[in-house]
Amino acid sequence: MSATPTPTADVQATIDQLWIYPVKSCAGVSLPEVELTGTGLAYDRSWMVVDSEGEGVTQRELPRMALIQPSFRLGQLVLRAPGMLALHLALDAAEAPLRVRVWDDVVQAYDMGDVAAQWFGDFLGPHAPPALKRLRLARFDPEARRLCSLKWTGGRESITQFADGFGLLVSSTASLDLLNQRLAAAGHAPVDGRRFRANIVLAGVQAHDEDRVGPLHIHTEAGDAVVEPVKPCARCPMPDIDPDHATTSHAVGDTLQAYRQDARVNGAVTFGMNAIVTQGDGLMLRAGQHVQAGWIF
Secondary structure, three states, rough: OOOOOOOOEEEEEEEEEEEEOOOOOOOOOEEOOOEEEEEEEEEOEEEEOOOOOOOOOOOOOHHHHOOOOEEEEOOEEEEEEEOOEEEEEEEEOOOOOOOEOOOEEEEEEEOOOOOOOOOOHHHHHHOHHHOOOOOEEEEEEOOOOOOOHHHHHHOOOOEOOOOOOOEEEEEEEHHHHHHHHHHHOOOOOOHHHHHHHHOOOEEOOOOHHHHHHHEEEEOOEEEEEEEEEEEEOOOHHHHOOOOOOOOOHHHHHHHHHHOOOOOOOOOOEEEEEEEEEOOOOOOOOEEEOOOEEEEEE
């Protein structure tokens, strides 16, 4: 299908990369194609590690979560980590109902059982503070509806699973290139985009153009998907965690602090845009697809 011109489509881009993060705060999976759903990309942040009280746990508390690498094989989610046998979980597996908290939201989920709990406890527990030595793995209940902030969606209802607040995160290769130029000028090593955990990475735009555009019309073989950036992504310390070694330095955060304070979120340091799905549930997104958008200033 040829691209249909979008009104006031001043911005022309392509999808450079697609990423999902099946287990919240663990490593991501780069995919050549993935299904778009009402909550974002299929299987993105569908699972979450929780403590004994059902509170979500992230790299903020346990940086070693970055070393847990998911993959998909024969209808299973497979998790691997250094020194551990692989953990295999059926994609449709769910055990006992479990109420969990992700930030300010308490939602219905399913416990993934004692074997998964033992696996995460064995890998993360020895390096965890006492309160985080007993961990469980939760699966989002697909029947649950966790609403994104109505303030930022303009009153429109949009849902997500265990993501921080919105179904998608959009960034660009140019934004990362600019950061790496600034890191190099300060004598630091470059970093890769895994630190920023974007779902859709755009090519063909200038650095941080994603901050200034309206709905992204993604031209798929079956019609247009529409993804709308709604809120700048305020950054916690996680981009300072090396995804290969789970070590922390402050070079990334300090560098961003010098040029990425955003008045729209009270001066917080931002990188990438949180976005919602407004059209295209069930369409397949692929690397290389054409994207059009108009400017919003």
